Amino acid sequence: xxxxxxxxxxxxxxxxxxxxxxxxxxxxxxxxxxxxxxxxxxxxxxxxxxxxxxxxxxxxxxxxxxxxxxxxxxxxxxxxxxxxxxxxxxxxxxxxxxxxxxxxxxxxxxxxxxxxxxxxxxxxxxxxxxxxxxxxxxxxxxxxxxxxxxxxxxxxxxxxxxxxxxxxxxxxxxxxxxxxxxxxxxxxxxxxxxxxxxxxxxxxxxxxxxxxxxxxxxxxxxxxxxxxxxxxxxxxxxxxxxxxxxxxxxxxxxxxxxxxxxxxxxxxxxxxxxxxxxxxxxxxxxxxxxxxxxxxxxxxxxxxxxxxxxxxxxxxxxxxxxxxxxxxxxxxxxxxxxxxxxxxxxxxxxxxxxxxxxxxxxxxxxxxxxxxxxxxxxxxxxxxxxxxxxxxxxxxxxxxxxxxxxxxxxxxxxxxxxxxxxx
Numbered sequence: 287x288x289x290x291x292x293x294x295x296x297x298x299x300x301x302x303x304x305x306x307x308x309x310x311x312x313x314x315x316x317x318x319x320x321x322x323x324x325x326x327x328x329x330x331x332x333x334x335x336x337x338x339x340x341x342x343x344x345x346x347x348x349x350x351x352x353x354x355x356x357x358x359x360x361x362x363x364x365x366x367x368x369x370x371x372x373x374x375x376x377x378x379x380x381x382x383x384x385x386x387x388x389x390x391x392x393x394x395x396x397x398x399x400x401x402x403x404x405x406x407x408x409x410x411x412x413x414x415x416x417x418x419x420x421x422x423x424x425x426x427x428x429x430x431x432x433x434x435x436x437x438x439x440x441x442x443x444x445x446x447x448x449x450x451x452x453x454x455x456x457x458x459x460x461x462x463x464x465x466x467x468x469x470x471x472x473x474x475x476x477x478x479x480x481x482x483x484x485x486x487x488x489x490x491x492x493x494x495x496x497x498x499x500x501x502x503x504x505x506x507x508x509x510x511x512x513x514x515x516x517x518x519x520x521x522x523x524x525x526x527x528x529x530x531x532x533x534x535x536x537x538x539x540x541x542x543x544x545x546x547x548x549x550x551x552x553x554x555x556x557x558x559x560x561x562x563x564x565x566x567x568x569x570x571x572x573x574x575x576x577x578x579x580x581x582x583x584x585x586x587x588x589x590x591x592x593x594x595x596x597x598x599x600x601x602x603x604x605x606x607x608x609x610x611x612x613x614x615x616x617x618x619x620x621x622x623x624x625x626x627x628x629x630x631x632x633x634x635x636x637x638x639x640x641x642x643x644x645x646x647x648x649x650x651x652x653x654x655x656x657x658x659x660x661x662x663x664x665x666x667x668x669x670x671x672x673x674x675x676x677x678x679x680x681x682x683x684x685x686x687x688x689x690x691x692x693x694x695x696x697x698x699x700x701x702x703x704x705x706x707x708x709x
Contacts, residue, residue, distance in 0.1 A: 308444055311431055312499055319497060321455055323490040324420040326386075326483035328456075328463025331355055331540075331660055333479040334393070334410055336467055340476035341397045342406075346671070349664035351410045356660025358414025359653050364520075367422060367649025375423055375645065379495035382418035383488050389413045390484035394477045414656070418491045422648035425452050427499055429636050429644050445636055446629075447578035453629040456655075457571035460539065465564070519640035525647060527696045528634045531590070532651045534688030535628055536658020538597070541681035542566070542620075544666035545604075548675040549613060558610070565614050569621030577629045586637075587700040589630045590693040594686070597623030601686040604679040620686075627689060634696070658685070 309317075331352050338348040370378045393409040401409075428448050432441055467479040494500075519525075547559040580589065600619030607613045632651060639647040662685060670678035 308428065308432060308436070308448060311435060312428065316497055316499055319490060319493050320420060320424045321459070322486065323418075323494040324424070324455070325459050325463060325466070326390075326487045326491070327417055327420060327656075328459040329467050329479055329483045330390075330413060330417065331656070331663065332464040332467045333483055334413065335663070336471050337394060337397050337476050337480055338406065340471075346668060347403060347406070349667040351406060353660045353664040354407045354410035355414040355417075356657040358411035359417055359419075359660075360414075360657040361411075362415040363417070363419055363422075363653035363656070364646055364650045366419065367426075367646040368643070370423060370426070370645040370649075371643050374500065375427065376495050376500040379418050379420075379423065379491060379500070382416055383491035383495060386413065386416040386418055386491075387484040387488040389416050390480045390487070394480050398477065414660075417656075418487065418494075419649050419652045420491060420494055421452065421456055422652035423494075423645060425449070425632060425636065426645035426648045428452070429639075429648075431499065442582075443578075446633060449632045449636060450575050450578040450629050453577075453625060453632060454571040454574040456628070457567055457574055457625055460567065464543070520643060520646060520650070522638070522640075524638045524696075524699050525635070525640075525650075527692050527699055528631050528638065529650055529654050531594075531689050531692030531696065532628070532631045532635075533654040533658045534685050534690075534692060535624065535631070536655035537662040537685035537688060538601075538624065538658070538682055539655070540659035540662025540664075541666040541678070541685050544663045545670060545675065545678035545681060546613070546617075548666075548670035548678055549607075550610070552675050553610070555610075562610060562614060562617060566617040566621040566624070569618055570625035572625075573622055574625030574629050577626045585700075586630055586633055587693075587697050589626060590634070590696055591690070593623045593626040593630065594690040594693045595623070596620075597627060598683070598686040598690045599623075601683045604682060607679075620682075623686075627693075 334355055335348045335352045338344065338351045342348070366378060366382065389409065389412045393406075393413055396405055396409050425448075429445060432444050432448065436444060466482075470478040470482055543559070543563055546563055550559040550562065577589070597620055600616055600621075600623060603612075603616035603619065607616055632648075635647050635651050636644065662681065666678045666681050669681065
C-alpha cells in the first residue's frame with residue numbers, strides 16, 4: 287500500500303542523524319509531563335468508590351459507580367482515539383482536560399448534594415467518557431515518532447523498550463494512584479482525591495496536549511487527516527484477541543485489589559492492603575522494564591504465553607493463602623507475570639495497528655484495562671460482601687485465565703515463529 291503524501295506540518299521534521307534516540311527526539315520534559323498526566327486516570331476509579339462509600343454509606347452503589355466510569359470509558363475511549371488520529375491529539379486532549387476536570391467536580395457536588403443514585407451513575411459515566419487517556423495517547427505518539435523518524439533497523443528494539451517503559455509507568459501510577467487517594471482522603475477529606483485529580487487533569491493533561499510532540503501525525507495520514515486503512519481493520523482477529531487479553535489483565539487488577547482489601551479487612555488491617563498490593567506492583571514494574579532486554583529469539587507470542595502462565599500459576603495460590611505472608615508470596619509470583627504480559631500485549635497492539643490508526647488501537651487497549659478494572663472491582667466487591675472473601679479470591683484466577691486463553695488464541699493467529707522484529 288502506498289503512503290499518502292504528507293504536508294510539512296503533518297509531523298515534526300526528522301532528525302538529522304540516525305543516532306538520535308527516542309529520549310533525544312521527545313525530550314526529557316515530555317516523559318515527566320506524560321507520567322504525571324496519567325496519574326488522574328489511575329485515581330478515578332478508586333476515588334469515585336471512596337467518595338460514594340463515604341458520602342452515601344453504600345459499598346454496592348460505590349461498586350456500581352466505579353463500573354459506570356468503566357462503561358463511559360468503554361463507549362467513548364476508542365472514539366476519542368479515533369478523533370485524535372483524525373484531527374490530532376492537541377485539540378482533542380485540550381477539550382478533554384477541561385471537560386474531565388469539570389466532570390470530576392460535578393460528580394463530587396452531585397454525590398454530596400444528595401442527588402439521586404441515577405444522577406450519580408450518570409455523572410460517573412461522564413467521568414469515564416471524558417477521561418483523557420494519556421497512556422494510550424503517549425504510546426501512539428511515541429510509536430509514531432519511532433516509525434516516522436528513526437532508522438528501520440532500530441525500530442523493533444526501540445518499540446519494545448518503549449512499550450516496556452510505558453507499561454512500567456502504568457504499573458507505577460496504578461499502584462501509586464490508589465495510594466495517593468488514600469493519603470488525600472485520610473489527611474483532608476473523602477472528596478479531596480477527586481478535586482486533586484481535577485486539578486492535575488487540567489494542568490498536566492493540558493501541558494501534555496500543548497507539548498510540541500502533539501503535532502506529530504503519522505505519515506500515513508493524508509493532508510485532510512484521513513487514514514489509508516479501513517475502519518473494519520480495527521476488528522481484525524489479531525487486534526481483537528489483544529483487546530480481550532488486555533481486558534483480562536484489567537479484570538485481574540480490579541478483582542485482585544478488591545479481594546485483597548477484603549482479605550486484609552477480615553484480619554482487621556484493611557489499610558495494609560495497599561502495601562501488600564505494592565509487592566506485586568513494584569515487582570511487576572521492574573519486570574516490565576526488563577522485557578526490553580529479553581533476547582529477540584524469545585518471540586512475542588511465546589512471551590505472552592509464558593508470562594500469562596506464570597500469572598495464572600501465581601493466582602492459583604490464592605486458593606491456599608491463609609495469612610498475609612503467604613499472600614505476599616502469591617502476589618510476588620503474580621508480579622513476575624503481569625508486567626511482562628502487559629508489555630507484550632501492547633507490543634502486539636503497536637505491531638497490528640492499521641495504518642494511521644495507532645491512537646485508536648491504543649485507546650481500545652487502554653479502555654480494555656479500565657473496563658476490566660472497573661467491572662472486576664464491582665463484581666469482586668459485591669461477591670466479597672455477600673459470599674465472603676474466599677469466593678472473591680476466585681475472581682483473579684478467572685481473570686488470569688482469560689489473559690492466558692487469549693495468549694493461546696494469539697499463538698494460533700500469529701505467523702510461524704513470530705519475532706519481536708516481525709510479529
